[in-house]
Amino acid sequence: MPYYKFKKNDLFYNRIKVHPQVDFVIYTGSVFYNNKNYEPGAFEDPVLHMPPGYVSLHEINVDRPANQLVYPFVTKDGSITSFRTVGTTSFNTDFVYGDKITGSYPQVATISRDYLSASPTDKKISALRNTIDWYRTISPEFEFSNSKRDLSASEINLISLPSIFYGSSIKKGTVDLEFYVTGTLIAKAQDVRRNGELIQTGPPGSAGSGSIVGLALYTEGFLLLTGSTSLSPHVENYPPLGAPHSPSWLDFATTGSLAGSPPSSSFNLSFEGTTFIPTLTMLAHARAGELNHSSNYTYLDYDSYTSGSVSTGSTSYIEPEYNIKNTVKSPYSDPTGSFQKQTYISRIGIYDKDKNLIAIAKVATPVRKREQDSYTFKLKLDF
Numbered sequence: 418m419p420y421y422k423f424k425k426n427d428l429f430y431n432r433i434k435v436h437p438q439v440d441f442v443i444y445t446g447s448v449f450y451n452n453k454n455y456e457p458g459a460f461e462d463p464v465l466h467m468p469p470g471y472v473s474l475h476e477i478n479v480d481r482p483a484n485q486l487v488y489p490f491v492t493k494d495g496s497i498t499s500f501r502t503v504g505t506t507s508f509n510t511d512f513v514y515g516d517k518i519t520g521s522y523p524q525v526a527t528i529s530r531d532y533l534s535a536s537p538t539d540k541k542i543s544a545l546r547n548t549i550d551w552y553r554t555i556s557p558e559f560e561f562s563n564s565k566r567d568l569s570a571s572e573i574n575l576i577s578l579p580s581i582f583y584g585s586s587i588k589k590g591t592v593d594l595e596f597y598v599t600g601t602l603i604a605k606a607q608d609v610r611r612n613g614e615l616i617q618t619g620p621p622g623s624a625g626s627g628s629i630v631g632l633a634l635y636t637e638g639f640l641l642l643t644g645s646t647s648l649s650p651h652v653e654n655y656p657p658l659g660a661p662h663s664p665s666w667l668d669f670a671t672t673g674s675l676a677g678s679p680p681s682s683s684f685n686l687s688f689e690g691t692t693f694i695p696t697l698t699m700l701a702h703a704r705a706g707e708l709n710h711s712s713n714y715t716y717l718d719y720d721s722y723t724s725g726s727v728s729t730g731s732t733s734y735i736e737p738e739y740n741i742k743n744t745v746k747s748p749y750s751d752p753t754g755s756f757q758k759q760t761y762i763s764r765i766g767i768y769d770k771d772k773n774l775i776a777i778a779k780v781a782t783p784v785r786k787r788e789q790d791s792y793t794f795k796l797k798l799d800f
Contacts, residue, residue: 419708420768421701429698433799436588436689441470441528443670443686446678448527471525472581478522489520526579528686530670532657533573542569548637556612558629566643574631574642574667576686583690587635589613591689594640596648596669599681603649603664606630606642617644617666624648630666642666653679699796701765701778709758709788716760718742759787765794 442449448470458464458480465473466483478486491498493512500520512518533539549568552559561568578587590611596604605619615631617623630644644666654661655668670684710716718740728735745754761783767776778796786792 420772423699423701427700427702431696431698433694433696435692435694436591437584437692438687438689439582440687441685442683444683445680450527466523467525471527474524474526474581475522486522488522490517492517526581528579528582528670529577531575531577532667533575535570535572537569539569541575542573545634545637545639545641548634549632549641552613552632552634556610556614558614558632568641568643571643572645572667574669576640576642576670578638578640578688580638583638583688584692585636586691587633587638588689588691589635591687592633592640593685593687594642594666594669595685596664596666597683597685598649598651598664600683603651604666606644606666608633615640615642642669651681653681655679655682694799697798697800699767699798701794701796703762703786703790703792703794705791706788708762708786709760711760716742757787759785762786762792762794765796767796767798 438451440451442452447468450470450472453469455469456464460480460482463469464480465476466478466481466486467473481487489500491500493499493508493514493516495514497508499508499518502520503518508518531541533542546561546569549559549561557563590608592606592608592615594604594606594615595602602620604617604623604625606615606617608614609616609618613633613635614629615633617625617628617630619626625644625646625648628644628646630646631640631642633640647663647665649664652661652663655664655671658668664682668679668682670686671679671682719742721738721740724737726737728737741756741758743754743756744759745757747754763780763783765778766774767778769775776798778794780794784792
């Protein structure tokens, strides 16, 4: 089997920019991600050891019994290696050399909601202050504190979106929030200006329509909803605000992470992510005069292959001569077409520098390779 080394001009490194669609439906205390169905397993229910609306970061322990889960571990030794979640003090006092420090799988992620009351000492909104102010050049609405309002003294509905759902950033202008009561759309918010301002766009004529109800931090994955206008005369309990009241954007996604879910309200959150996929394009050449011999037994004429035998003597060792089978197509059964060396390329193996097979590329239909033919196969690998 011949080996060929890729040359400098045979390798092209690139990346593909994609925008995966993400959709969350939040209803009766549950979150549903991209309309995925519940998946029971043969040995464990659910199959991925996580509730609906979550995504597994590694997809380890698929359908594995709960008492047989694999887990990460390191042994405390002179290398001082540990998990990031284990603090220095705990590492030094809770473990001795030779102890096994363990983690756990699966590791999962989902969206979360936090209601931030009007408190200047709230750590979560304080931690976002510099980030919000940095976007002031895009829109004055991102000014953390101005003559109109101070976010540290405002009620905020904070929606957190883990980056595993969107990649590098959320695509601008794709955030779409919908608020339903008893199945009827009462409010819809979108970033129609593509600058992070979440504007209530519907239904037409609804209370608060056309106003800015929140902000989107696309790179960081946060939605800050500040709209307090009543969206409907409907009244029910939206935790954690206590007594039943009319819904507003401060109540959006209440059922996502808090108990006491309002049974008549449901929410839809959709957006597109921005993800870059590194790709490697490889050009594999089958030049004229090359790759016209095969190690397949069918490459040889059957009669000559079975009748030949090795001849040995005191001064000689003679191998039989095998004839190559003539596979040239002819409209006649006899005589056959004029003999030509030809093979059929069906797959290409990719090897590392130590000649370990790391990838196989297959063609849909084997390609005939004659001595005068020259081909270039374009292979693409995503990683």
